[in-house]
Amino acid sequence: MLAEAKLFIALTYYQALRYKAFPLEIAASIFSNVVTVALFITFWLLVGKYSSNGDIVPKDIISFYLITTGLMPIFYSAMGIASQSIKNIKDGTLNQVLIKPISPIIHPWAVRTGSSLVSMIFGFSMVIVGMFIAGGISSRSLPYLPLVLFNTLMINTAFNIAIGTFGFYFVQANGLKDSFVHVARLCRGELIPLFLMPVSIATALQFTPFPASQYHLSILLQGTRLPSWGFVILGSVWAIVLMYGALRFWRHGLKKYEAIGL
């Protein structure tokens, strides 16, 4: 376990070294993140300022947006690990991973963490800025935090493993991954927060695993709203079921893998 953790850190560090070789890529990552944030903040500022109903508070929505977008690279909810797994399977890198003393499920995590380190750091800073704007986590949010964090971590991990596994069945499964991400973005409140959706739709979505994968944590960190205990516990059930299913699916998929050169 310790040896595997050391290997994970070493791999992450090795991948992060590319920023040393191409320092301009750091600027590129920052530019990319700043542009996205600037465009979305402008959009929501305009919505808040010029909407005919006038009940949208720009501060509220911008802090939510910063937090929820900041969480994405931290929990890989844009399915970066799945992409990496699909790539590894497609180009045969998985061959090399299988003979290394590291789990083939963990390996893409190390690679991706290292290669998108700047985005992760940027994500952290966005979460902090978002919390600062909204007021931050409150004492009444704290009891929810361990379970909500567990749900977020487990569900996103399970999604990444499951979608990455499709790489065993299709030569190029990125289209499938993209479709999933589009659906997830709406259902977890990333495009429009669940608190701005009609109550019936928001409630219906709470029965899916998507809000527990990002929305619950976002509103907790904002400190202005709380998820209901019922939906948090339902999220935990989803987390366990999805994780179990994803690991089984991965093992089944791995049996289909035909390595070349082994």
Next chain:
Amino acid sequence: MKIKNFKKTSQVVRATMKEQAQSETTYLGNFWFDVSSTVVFAIIMLSFLSLLFRRVGSIAGYTKNDYLFMIVVGEFTFFTVAAFLVEPMIFLKDSVRNGYFDLMLLRPVPLKTYIYARAIRPLHTIMAALPNILLFVFAVNWAKIDVTPLSVLLGIFVWICGLIIFNTLMLALTMPVFTLGDSSDMQGSWYSVVSMNMMPYEKLPSFMKFLSLTFTPSVLMTAGAAFVMMQKGNSVPVLVSAVFATIVSLLIYRLMWRHALNNYTSASS
């Protein structure tokens, strides 16, 4: 260009695009996954707009229908930029990195024409764009869109200006490969540039308007062009600034291309 040269170049363009179309259909499963992904995106965006406008009513005088029209322009912009500007620059970057650029320099065809023709995936672009754009086209109530032939023409003009500026931006994002050896992340930032463009152009802060003429030209191509087409206000400042920015960007493009070739170190030399 002489007629003989033109004929030869067009033959090369046809042959390279045919080769691309064949390679695209090799794995039909992947192809259909990509296509379905854009359809899913369209459905999700329609749901997003529906939920948003149910809540906000209208935004700065723009109704849901106006926004749907803006999305039609936006999606057309996205697919055009992705297919005709981004793919060629990714191909250029990869060619410089793997040494293929050497071979391209030796080919008896205009270099830039070859790069653009070789990288465009005609079948994929049409099949991915068409269902997506059609879904939005059918969602718009065209009778309620206030356009005139002149406003549409002016809007298309603004859109073309944005396209030229975007082309310069893409080359700028590719340039580091000639001097530093890589520009993958730089190029990847194009996706951030097109991530959100549905905004009432006239209400944008001055700084964002300036950005739309430089670093985020897709805002000009989508929000700016839709603003002019739908006659939401005085179009003259938008047209003048777009023309000025386009001229400057064309000059920068020429300078950058020359600089890139001067800095290129052949892999075989």
